[in-house]
Each structure stands twice: as C-alpha cells, then as structure tokens.
Amino acid sequence: MISLALASMRARLFPIILVILALTSSMALLLAVDRIKVATQNGFNQSLSGVDLVLGPRGSGIELMLYTVFHLGKPTNNITTETLKDITQNPKIDWAVPVALGDSHRGYRVVSTTHEYFERIKFAGDQPLQFRDGVAFRELNQVVIGSAVADALGYTVGTPMFVTHGSGSLGELHDDFAFNVSGILAPTGTPTDQAIFVSLEGYELIHLGWTNGSQAISLKNIDVQQIPKERLYPKTITAAYLGLSSKLGLFQVARSINEYSEEAVSAIIPGVALAELWSIVGSVDSVFKLLNWLIIGISIIAMMTMTMTALESRTREMTILRALGATPLHLSSMILTEIALISGFSVLLAIGLVRVLTWVSVDLLSEWAGIRIELIWITTNELLILGLIVLAGLIASLIPAGMVYKRSLHRGFSN
Amino acid sequence: MILDTQELTYHYASGKTLSFPDLQLYAGEKILIVGPSGSGKSTFLNLLSGVLPIQTGNIKLNAHDYATQTRQQLDQLRADCIGIIFQSLNLIPYLTGFENAALSLQFSKERRAQVTDINTSIGQLAEGLGLTSDILAKQPKAMSIGQQQRIAVIRAMLGKPALILADEPTSALDPIATEQFMTELTQSIDPTEQAVIVVSHNPALIPLFDRVVQIGESI
Numbered sequence: 001m002i003s004l005a006l007a008s009m010r011a012r013l014f015p016i017i018l019v020i021l022a023l024t025s026s027m028a029l030l031l032a033v034d035r036i037k038v039a040t041q042n043g044f045n046q047s048l049s050g051v052d053l054v055l056g057p058r059g060s061g062i063e064l065m066l067y068t069v070f071h072l073g074k075p076t077n078n079i080t081t082e083t084l085k086d087i088t089q090n091p092k093i094d095w096a097v098p099v100a101l102g103d104s105h106r107g108y109r110v111v112s113t114t115h116e117y118f119e120r121i122k123f124a125g126d127q128p129l130q131f132r133d134g135v136a137f138r139e140l141n142q143v144v145i146g147s148a149v150a151d152a153l154g155y156t157v158g159t160p161m162f163v164t165h166g167s168g169s170l171g172e173l174h175d176d177f178a179f180n181v182s183g184i185l186a187p188t189g190t191p192t193d194q195a196i197f198v199s200l201e202g203y204e205l206i207h208l209g210w211t212n213g214s215q216a217i218s219l220k221n222i223d224v225q226q227i228p229k230e231r232l233y234p235k236t237i238t239a240a241y242l243g244l245s246s247k248l249g250l251f252q253v254a255r256s257i258n259e260y261s262e263e264a265v266s267a268i269i270p271g272v273a274l275a276e277l278w279s280i281v282g283s284v285d286s287v288f289k290l291l292n293w294l295i296i297g298i299s300i301i302a303m304m305t306m307t308m309t310a311l312e313s314r315t316r317e318m319t320i321l322r323a324l325g326a327t328p329l330h331l332s333s334m335i336l337t338e339i340a341l342i343s344g345f346s347v348l349l350a351i352g353l354v355r356v357l358t359w360v361s362v363d364l365l366s367e368w369a370g371i372r373i374e375l376i377w378i379t380t381n382e383l384l385i386l387g388l389i390v391l392a393g394l395i396a397s398l399i400p401a402g403m404v405y406k407r408s409l410h411r412g413f414s415n
Numbered sequence: 416m417i418l419d420t421q422e423l424t425y426h427y428a429s430g431k432t433l434s435f436p437d438l439q440l441y442a443g444e445k446i447l448i449v450g451p452s453g454s455g456k457s458t459f460l461n462l463l464s465g466v467l468p469i470q471t472g473n474i475k476l477n478a479h480d481y482a483t484q485t486r487q488q489l490d491q492l493r494a495d496c497i498g499i500i501f502q503s504l505n506l507i508p509y510l511t512g513f514e515n516a517a518l519s520l521q522f523s524k525e526r527r528a529q530v531t532d533i534n535t536s537i538g539q540l541a542e543g544l545g546l547t548s549d550i551l552a553k554q555p556k557a558m559s560i561g562q563q564q565r566i567a568v569i570r571a572m573l574g575k576p577a578l579i580l581a582d583e584p585t586s587a588l589d590p591i592a593t594e595q596f597m598t599e600l601t602q603s604i605d606p607t608e609q610a611v612i613v614v615s616h617n618p619a620l621i622p623l624f625d626r627v628v629q630i631g632e633s634i
Contacts, residue, residue, distance in 0.1 A: 004521070011509030316504050322466060323501070324570075325494020325522035327487055 001330065005337040008317070012310060019303045020346050026295040027350035027389060031382055032357060033292060036365075037285045039373045044278055047190040050122035052250055053267040055079070055087065055096075055257060056239035061268035062277050068099060068239045069270070070191050071109040075101050078236035083263045088242075090256065092249040095120060098237040100203055103163045103174070108149050110163055110196045112203030112234075118144070120243060123188045133157050134183030140202040140232075142182035148193035150184045157181050163198070163206060174206040176220045189372035201232040242267070300393050303342060307335060307400040318408055328408040332401035339397035343390040350386070351378050416441055417577050417610045418463070423472035425458050435459050435472075436628055440578070443606030447624040448614045454631025456614045460582050463612070464497055465489035477577050494522040498571025500600075502583040505567035506555040512562075513537060513551040516569040526574025540569040544599050560587045564596060572603055579604060581613045590619065597623050
C-alpha cells in the first residue's frame with residue numbers, strides 16, 4: 001500500500017512539493033523561533049549569577065538591569081561611593097563590587113570595576129569567570145576584554161587601546177592615556193563577552209581634568225604615578241553588585257536600602273528583575289509562536305484541501321482498487337498513508353533545514369546578538385511538537401479519508 | 416458450479432425495483448448479458464462482484480454464500496475469485512502497464528499463490544493478447560484504447576480468478592478490434608477453472624458466447 005501511495009504521490013508531485021515546502025518552512029520557522037527563544041532565555045537567566053542584590057539609583061529595576069548587566073541603554077543617574085560605603089556597613093552584606101559605566105571602545109561598553117568582579121560575578125548558575133589568556137588588571141593602564149571583543153577586534157594580551165568618552169561612536173577619544181590588554185576572558189555566552197573592564201582608578205584617571213563632557217587638561221604632560229591613590233578613587237559609581245552573608249536576609253536588606261534616606265537609591269533582586277524583563281520579551285515570543293502555529297494550521301488545511309480536491313480526479317483510481325478487492329478501509333488508509341508520508345517527509349526536511357540554518361548562523365548570532373544556540377539535531381521537546389503537528393495533520397486527513405471510505409462503501413462500479 | 420444466483424431483486428432509493436434472472440454458471444462457460452440502458456446490467460454486475468449488498472435473493476460464488484459474508488469478506492472474495500474489466504479507463508494512469516497488471520495480486524494471497532513468477536505469468540498473458548514487453552513498460556497515456564483494454568484483461572486474468580466480469584469492454588473499440596478482443600478474452604480463460612460474464616448491448620457479440628441472458632426489455 002505504501003508503494004502504491006508513493007506512486008500516486010509521484011503522479012501529483014508538483015502540488016505535493018508545494019504542500020511539503022509550506023509544511024517544512026512553517027515547521028522550521030517554529031523550531032528556529034523556539035531555539036532562539038530558548039537560547040535567549042538561557043542567556044538571560046545565565047547572564048548574572050552569584051549576585052544577591054544590585055544597588056543603583058532609584059528608578060526602574062528593569063532599566064538598572066539593562067544597563068548594568070546587559071550593557072543596554074544609558075545610566076540615568078549615579079550613586080555616590082559614600083552611600084555605597086554607608087550601605088555596606090550593614091553586617092548582612094558580605095561583599096560589594098562597584099561598577100561605573102559611561103565610556104566605550106569601538107562600540108563595546110567599558111565597565112570600570114574592581115578586582116573582585118572576576119572573583120564574585122558568576123554566570124550560568126555558579127560558573128566563575130575564567131581567563132582565556134592573561135590575567136586581571138593590576139595597573140592603572142591595564143584592561144581585561146571579553147572573548148567576543150578579542151575575537152572581533154583581533155586583540156591579544158598587550159594590545160594597546162584608547163577609550164572613547166561616552167557610549168556612542170562620536171564621543172571624544174581619551175587619547176592622552178593608552179590602556180594595554182592584560183587579560184582576555186573565556187567565552188561565557190553572556191554580555192560579559194562583549195565588555196571591556198578597567199579598574200575604577202584607571203577609569204577615574206582618564207576623566208581627570210574633564211569638565212562638562214570635554215577635556216580641559218591632558219594627561220600627556222602629567223606623571224600619573226605621582227597622583228595620590230585616594231584622588232583616583234571615584235566619588236560616584238553607576239551601580240554595585242552586592243553579596244549577602246545569608247540569603248535569609250535578602251528582603252530585609254533590600255527594604256532597608258530602598259528606605260535609605262541619605263540618597264535616592266534602590267536595590268533589586270536580579271532574578272526578579274530578569275523574570276520581569278523576560279515577561280516583556282516573552283510576550284513578543286508568544287505572538288511569534290501564535291503566528292507560527294497559524295501558519296502551520298494553514299499548511300495543514302492546504303494539505304487537506306489538496307487531498308480533497310484530488311479525490312474527484314482519483315475516483316477512477318479508487319474504483320479500480322475497489323474492483324481489485326481493496327476494502328474501504330484500504331482506500332482510506334492509503335489517504336492516511338499519503339498524509340503521513342507528506343508530514344513525515346516535511347518533518348525530516350524541517351529538522352535538516354533547522355540543523356543547516358543553526359550551523360550557518362551559530363557564529364553570526366553569537367557575535368551579532370550574543371545568542372548562543374546549541375548545534376543539535378532535535379530535542380525531545382521539539383520532537384514532541386513535530387509529533388503533534390503530524391498528529392494534527394493525520395486527524396485533519398481523517399476528513400478526506402472518511403469521505404473515501406463513505407464513497408467506496410456506497411458506490412458501485414459504473415462507467 | 417462457479418456461480419449461482421437465486422431470485423435477485425434490487426430496490427433503488429428512487430423506488431424503482433429490478434428483478435434479475437436466476438443464473439447458473441459452470442467452468443468454461445461464457446455468458447453474454449444483454450439489455451437496454453437502465454435495465455440494471457451494471458447493478459447486476461455490482462451485485463455479482465459483491466460491491467453492492469444483496470437485498471433479496473442470494474448469490475453463491477465458488478460455494479461462498481453472499482448472504483452470510485460480511486462486507487470485508489465480500490471484498491476479499493472479490494479479490495480472490497473475481498477479475499473485473501470496465502468499459503474504459505481501466506488503468507491507473509500513474510502506473511505502467513506491467514504495474515497495472517500486477518496490481519490484481521496486491522489484495523489476494525490466493526491469487527499470489529497461483530503465480531510463481533510474475534514476469535513470466537504477465538509475459539505469457541501479454542503474448543496471448545498480442546502485447547509486446549515495450550507496451551507493458553508504458554504508462555496508459557502512451558497506449559491505444561485497445562492496448563489498455565488488453566492490459567485490463569491481463570490484470571483480470573492474473574492469478575486465475577474463477578469469474579471474469581466484463582462491463583461493456585468493447586464499447587470504445589471499432590467492430591474489427593471488438594471481435595478480435597472478445598475472441599482473445601474468451602480464449603484466455605482456463606475452461607476447467609474459469610468462467611466469463613460479459614455485459615453488452617452489442618448483438619454482434621452473441622455468436623462468441625455459449626449463452627445469452629437478457630435483462631429488462633428484449634433487445
């Protein structure tokens with residue numbers, strides 16, 4: 001019966017190819033969107049670990065997460081290091097890693113921070129940051145770069161670089177003080193890969209002599225070693241990552257920070273802010289998915305329509321098979337076999353297509369959007385989705401199969 | 416006896432009722448059924464082939480009583496014991512002549528058991544009907560009507576079913592081809608195991624048959 005169904009399909013190759021193309025592309029689209037969503041969600045959730053609270057200026061928690069963790073948007077305000085010092089007096093706070101943002105290098109954000117950043121900040125659960133090459137910054141003129149920065153710009157340990165004032169490409173260059181790459185971080189699949197890290201003091205140094213966003217005094221004629229260390233400790237920072245000695249005090253510490261009266265600051269729980277952020281992004285994904293399922297539904301209807309339209313022209317074929325002893329069940333199962341073959345073939349093609357697309361775009365997506373997609377054939381969940389689509393196709397095909405059954409049961413042979 | 420019909424009648428949904436003459440058919444017999452249009456010739460063949468359920472009366476084919484058979488058993492009986500030839504468009508367009516002929520074995524183990532080598536069996540039947548192997552390799556659209564009808568005969572004959580039913584098989588053929596085709600058809604059967612029933616309204620065919628059974632008004 002399968003060989004007969006195959007031969008019959010061969011005779012209707014063109015419409016069948018169109019239906020297979022429609023089904024394949026809609027299923028591949030669904031899988032691709034799902035894979036990008038999973039990879040994005042994983043990237044989201046894995047981008048910051050080991051941090052209990054993020055301290056920043058009072059305002060939107062999502063905004064604070066966007067510019068501190070994802071390096072998106074501009075910091076709206078700063079907080080004073082005096083406030084940070086005051087807040088970290090709380091014995092429940094075990095450690096604090098300050099970060100100051102604002103400058104960039106060839107489109108990559110510069111994050112000024114302390115040594116502790118590389119020890120305290122983790123990703124993907126509890127994985128520590130590791131150095132692919134070199135070490136963390138020790139001197140004022142040293143920087144650590146993320147793996148994507150190193151790969152994209154071709155930088156190695158020792159490469160000199162200048163930092164641009166501000167986050168845009170049109171900012172003024174801090175060309176009076178050159179940094180050297182001291183270390184390159186191993187890939188993490190998080191925004192860390194796309195960041196450049198300098199010490200707070202180094203960052204403060206290049207802003208000495210700057211007023212109202214422009215340089216008044218150049219560092220070229222100054223011996224930076226003579227500048228007192230306390231002069232280089234910043235008065236303001238953008239935010240700080242906080243670690244608590246016990247998670248039990250999380251909400252209490254957060255509340256006490258939010259109620260801090262000396263300065264308008266707030267503390268956000270990264271997990272909660274990430275979930276809020278994902279709920280916004282996730283709704284876009286839901287719309288995509290809905291559209292995708294609609295396309296799949298339309299493809300299944302097209303398959304059913306093609307089968308039903310072909311039934312009229314296949315009356316003779318069905319009559320001959322009935323004359324040869326085929327039961328109505330044989331004929332309806334032939335229709336079901338055809339649909340199963342079309343759906344099955346489309347599934348295989350979709351899996352292959354997604355594999356090829358993933359293979360082609362894996363590096364591009366990683367570099368371009370920081371999304372790391374796993375190079376796999378198929379997951380159990382995806383297989384389940386595809387199985388559901390095939391099942392839906394088979395259920396839909398029960399209509400033409402039932403029509404064939406009914407017709408062949410009541411129709412005699414006639415010319 | 417291959418076939419025995421008793422007091423068959425058929426009631427149509429329109430209210431019309433047709434009665435069919437009793438028929439006993441023995442191995443080697445060739446019967447021509449004649450009757451005008453609307454006399455129920457096709458209905459009679461549909462009843463004999465088991466595709467229409469019998470309403471009153473009974474049919475026995477090779478000792479199988481139609482009244483006691485389920486629909487599925489009747490379909491199997493048709494696959495095992497009956498070869499059917501239609502008026503035209505006998506072949507599935509996307510299969511070759513050979514594949515069309517071999518299709519008769521698809522649904523019958525009994526007929527498959529009769530055929531030891533399908534190539535030889537089809538080849539012998541084709542030779543008897545004057546068909547060459549290149550015709551067998553062609554699709555129906557590349558064949559003449561006569562060639563298509565001969566392929567249908569091979570399909571009906573393959574695996575030696577007891578009863579061959581042919582419904583107006585020569586209506587698309589010219590008189591010379593008709594006579595030749597009917598001679599080939601009737602000569603192809605095994606007189607010890609098979610019988611033929613042909614339905615036609617062509618009186619010129621009468622001399623080729625052992626008996627003529629009339630349905631409905633006289634011709």
